[in-house]
Amino acid sequence: MEDQIMDAASxxxxxxxxxxxxxxxxxxxxxxxxxVLFASAEPVTLRDLEGRMPPGxxxxxxxxxxxxxxxxxxxxxVRLGDAWAIRxxxxxxxxxxxxTTELRKxxxxxxxxxxIVAYHQPVTRAEIEEIRGVSVSRGTIDQLMEMDWxxxxxxxxxxxxxxxxxxxPDFLDHFGLESARDLPGLKxxxxxxxxxxxxxxxxxxxxxGGDEDDEAEEQAELFEE
Amino acid sequence: MEDQIMDAASxxxxxxxxxxxxxxxxxxxxxxxxxVLFASAEPVTLRDLEGRMPPGxxxxxxxxxxxxxxxxxxxxxVRLGDAWAIRxxxxxxxxxxxxTTELRKxxxxxxxxxxIVAYHQPVTRAEIEEIRGVSVSRGTIDQLMEMDWxxxxxxxxxxxxxxxxxxxPDFLDHFGLESARDLPGLKxxxxxxxxxxxxxxxxxxxxxGGDEDDEAEEQAELFEE
Amino acid sequence: xxxxxxxxxxDTSVEERLAAEALIVDVxxxxxxxxxxxxxxxxxxxxxxKISVLELAKQYLAFVEKxxxxxxxxxxDYLVMAAWLAFLKSRLLLPPDPEEEGxxxxxLAAHLAFQLERLQAMRDAAARLMGRDRLGRDFFGRGxxxxxxxxxxxxxxxxxxxxxxxxxxxxTKEDFRPFVMDRDSVFTMEEALDRMRHLLGFxxxxxxxxxxxxxxxxxxxxxxxxxxxxxxxxxLQLVKEGKAxxxxxxxxxxxxxxxxxxxx
Numbered sequence: 001m002e003d004q005i006m007d008a009a010s011x012x013x014x015x016x017x018x019x020x021x022x023x024x025x026x027x028x029x030x031x032x033x034x035x036v037l038f039a040s041a042e043p044v045t046l047r048d049l050e051g052r053m054p055p056g057x058x059x060x061x062x063x064x065x066x067x068x069x070x071x072x073x074x075x076x077x078v079r080l081g082d083a084w085a086i087r088x089x090x091x092x093x094x095x096x097x098x099x100t101t102e103l104r105k106x107x108x109x110x111x112x113x114x115x116i117v118a119y120h121q122p123v124t125r126a127e128i129e130e131i132r133g134v135s136v137s138r139g140t141i142d143q144l145m146e147m148d149w150x151x152x153x154x155x156x157x158x159x160x161x162x163x164x165x166x167x168x169p170d171f172l173d174h175f176g177l178e179s180a181r182d183l184p185g186l187k188x189x190x191x192x193x194x195x196x197x198x199x200x201x202x203x204x205x206x207x208x209g210g211d212e213d214d215e216a217e218e219q220a221e222l223f224e225e
Numbered sequence: 226m227e228d229q230i231m232d233a234a235s236x237x238x239x240x241x242x243x244x245x246x247x248x249x250x251x252x253x254x255x256x257x258x259x260x261v262l263f264a265s266a267e268p269v270t271l272r273d274l275e276g277r278m279p280p281g282x283x284x285x286x287x288x289x290x291x292x293x294x295x296x297x298x299x300x301x302x303v304r305l306g307d308a309w310a311i312r313x314x315x316x317x318x319x320x321x322x323x324x325t326t327e328l329r330k331x332x333x334x335x336x337x338x339x340x341i342v343a344y345h346q347p348v349t350r351a352e353i354e355e356i357r358g359v360s361v362s363r364g365t366i367d368q369l370m371e372m373d374w375x376x377x378x379x380x381x382x383x384x385x386x387x388x389x390x391x392x393x394p395d396f397l398d399h400f401g402l403e404s405a406r407d408l409p410g411l412k413x414x415x416x417x418x419x420x421x422x423x424x425x426x427x428x429x430x431x432x433x434g435g436d437e438d439d440e441a442e443e444q445a446e447l448f449e450e
Numbered sequence: 451x452x453x454x455x456x457x458x459x460x461d462t463s464v465e466e467r468l469a470a471e472a473l474i475v476d477v478x479x480x481x482x483x484x485x486x487x488x489x490x491x492x493x494x495x496x497x498x499x500k501i502s503v504l505e506l507a508k509q510y511l512a513f514v515e516k517x518x519x520x521x522x523x524x525x526x527d528y529l530v531m532a533a534w535l536a537f538l539k540s541r542l543l544l545p546p547d548p549e550e551e552g553x554x555x556x557x558l559a560a561h562l563a564f565q566l567e568r569l570q571a572m573r574d575a576a577a578r579l580m581g582r583d584r585l586g587r588d589f590f591g592r593g594x595x596x597x598x599x600x601x602x603x604x605x606x607x608x609x610x611x612x613x614x615x616x617x618x619x620x621x622t623k624e625d626f627r628p629f630v631m632d633r634d635s636v637f638t639m640e641e642a643l644d645r646m647r648h649l650l651g652f653x654x655x656x657x658x659x660x661x662x663x664x665x666x667x668x669x670x671x672x673x674x675x676x677x678x679x680x681x682x683x684x685x686l687q688l689v690k691e692g693k694a695x696x697x698x699x700x701x702x703x704x705x706x707x708x709x710x711x712x713x714x
Contacts, residue, residue: 030299031297031298031299031314031317032299032317032320033299034298034299034300035299035300035313035314035317035320035321035590036320036321038263038299038300038311038313038590038592038593039313039321039324039590039591039592039593040323040324040593040594041324041593041594042593042594052320052322052323053320073256073259074255074256074257074258074259074260074261074263075259075260075263085594086263088260088263088264089256089260092256092257092260095257095260095261095264095277095278096260096261096264104606104607105606105607105608106606106607106608106612108616110606110608111608111612111613111616112616112617112619112620114608114613114616115613115614115616115617115620116617116620118613118617119617131620131621132620133620143606147606174607175609175610175613176376176377176393176610177377177610178377178378178379179379181380181386182377182378182379182380182388182389183377183613183614184377184388184614186618186621186622188350188387188388189614189617189618190618191350263592264592264595265592265595266591266592266593266595267591310591311591311592312585312589312590312591313589313590314589315583315588315589318583318587318588318589318590321590324586324590324593325586325587326586326587328584328586328587333481334481336576336579336580337572337573337576339576339579340572340573340575340576340579341572343575343579344572344575356565356568356569356572357481357482357484357485357569357572358481358482358483358484358485358565358569359481359482359484359485359527367611370610370611371611373609376610377610398585399584399585399586400579400582400584400585401582401583401584401585401588401589402582408575408579409575409578409579409582410574410575410578414571414575417567417571418564419567419568419571423561423564425558425561426552426553426557426558426561
């Protein structure tokens with residue numbers, strides 16, 4: 001069918017009209033209209049199409065072909081006032097639900113808490129508070145759990161048997177990590193220029209003192225494959 | 226042709242498989258995939274498609290049909306790793322001056338670093354430095370990560386367990402690559418031994434050999450399907 | 451001889467001399483010694499696989515010499531490379547010593563050639579990559595994302611950089627707080643002086659200075675160090691005031707103190 005249109009366009013060009021002589025075949029014009037409608041952020045007017053396409057093109061005809069081609073497909077060529085656009089077929093609207101999610105930046109408290117869980121897991125709430133230097137609100141933890149980025153780990157075998165938090169596979173997925181072990185350490189962050197400031201020379205090492213051995217052991221367990 | 230497939234899908238559903246029984250015909254699945262891909266500016270993963278389509282659908286097969294259907298058209302169905310997207314045909318770029326986005330100017334160091342990550346992935350910072358013969362400046366890695374063209378890979382199982390870098394689906398999308406295997410000249414470079422991390426004989430001022438076996442394996446994994 | 455290849459005016463054209471000068475003046479424009487070597491290797495006009503590493507070493511050393519003459523400061527890694535190339539050159543020129551350990555000159559030269567070829571290959575690859583049809587320039591994504599407002603869910607998001615920077619911020623906060631002495635483990639000289647003035651009266655005999663440390667300051671090394679220093683400083687003050695005398699039998703022996711105050 002395209003061949004027929006192409007022939008018609010080029011033969012009419014050859015015989016009747018000098019400006020049409022150099023115009024691309026209709027199939028090519030249809031491709032152009034298709035690409036422009038797809039990539040444009042707004043519906044495109046005929047005049048706009050004419051302005052963009054090579055001289056001698058007939059966007060109206062190309063649009064008609066394109067509209068026919070998309071009949072019954074998952075998307076349609078629709079006319080909106082004097083402009084044209086490609087739109088999802090109305091019966092498939094149910095597939096578009098995901099497009100309506102609103103993205104919001106995570107709060108500073110949440111991202112800091114998340115970072116501490118990622119780097120120190122399994123970590124208790126008290127430990128998170130000690131590292132951040134401020135208390136962690138219930139809501140922050142709840143939010144991160146609801147997002148399925150952190151979950152409860154094993155209880156710590158210390159008095160009170162506090163619950164611990166670890167990151168989830170969803171977290172790894174979202175941040176494009178193979179495992180939490182792949183997070184760069186402070187030295188690596190600094191080397192990569194991710195730390196704006198440098199510590200004064202001779203400052204103490206950054207590691208938390210205390211029961212590091214204990215923790216390291218537990219971490220090793222957690223990170224084993 | 227689609228009709229045949231449709232029949233095959235629905236008849237097998239009727240006779241063999243209860244979960245397939247309710248799956249829409251393949252032509253309908255193709256419409257769905259078409260609608261979802263058209264509606265989204267970002268590549269859509271196979272997993273995402275599966276999640277959005279009715280149970281029993283086979284988006285991979287639908288995608289193959291759709292890809293064939295759009296061959297030679299103004300827009301194309303392209304594969305980017307595990308994700309799929311619709312993109313305009315490159316030969317029609319001249320129509321899109323309005324849509325052209327100012328590409329961020331990258332330094333020579335950043336471009337070289339990007340190429341090294343793409344061809345040598347997973348690659349450590351030390352290896353990048355060995356290949357370029359200079360240290361990677363502050364901010365180069367940072368910039369490439371911010372652009373979402375490289376991300377952290379698995380840590381290398383060598384002393385110090387250094388972090389590695391790999392390229393992202395966004396990188397593939399930007400450069401129109403179906404997968405890292407399709408990097409231009411990859412085969413030739415590999416055949417010429419230029420992607421090896423050849424340990425220097427004795428000690429060299431520039432050398433820092435890696436664990437080659439480990440790395441070769443990891444690379445193979447990455448460049449495989 | 452090496453000078454000739456780069457800097458002799460007799461057999462080089464004006465263009466080549468200009469290029470050579472540009473090399474020198476623009477040494478900052480090189481991304482390290484390997485980049486410089488790669489540029490120099492182009493004067494050989496051969497396949498990188500057939501390059502003469504010996505010739506290249508000579509050119510590099512001549513370059514470094516010239517830079518010295520012109521009093522251009524070369525970064526340390528250029529000088530390290532120069533030293534290494536001088537070593538390589540001697541290895542390549544001298545007959546191999548059967549006694550000598552380590553890789554041969556040829557092996558070292560081959561590896562350098564490999565490094566140059568690999569760097570060039572990566573540069574070519576980078577150029578090909580950047581020359582590809584690119585999203586947003588040659589081909590385009592959907593201009594108008596469709597939004598069918600059905601379910602409105604709020605998704606919170608953050609990227610890896612946010613996460614890593616947040617962590618770095620927390621963990622380095624400590625480094626940048628204003629300097630404050632940790633009062634918990636510091637025993638001041640004033641405190642020590644108070645304590646010793648009080649205790650000195652009861653000890654007419656020579657007494658080990660350590661016995662003046664307050665209770666609870668012995669075991670923790672940080673506290674012990676602070677208390678010892680304060681007590682020692684306080685004892686010096688007492689000696690200065692003529693209220694006590696100090697003695698030590700030999701280096702590192704215990705320091706002993708006794709009261710001089712006859713009245714108390």
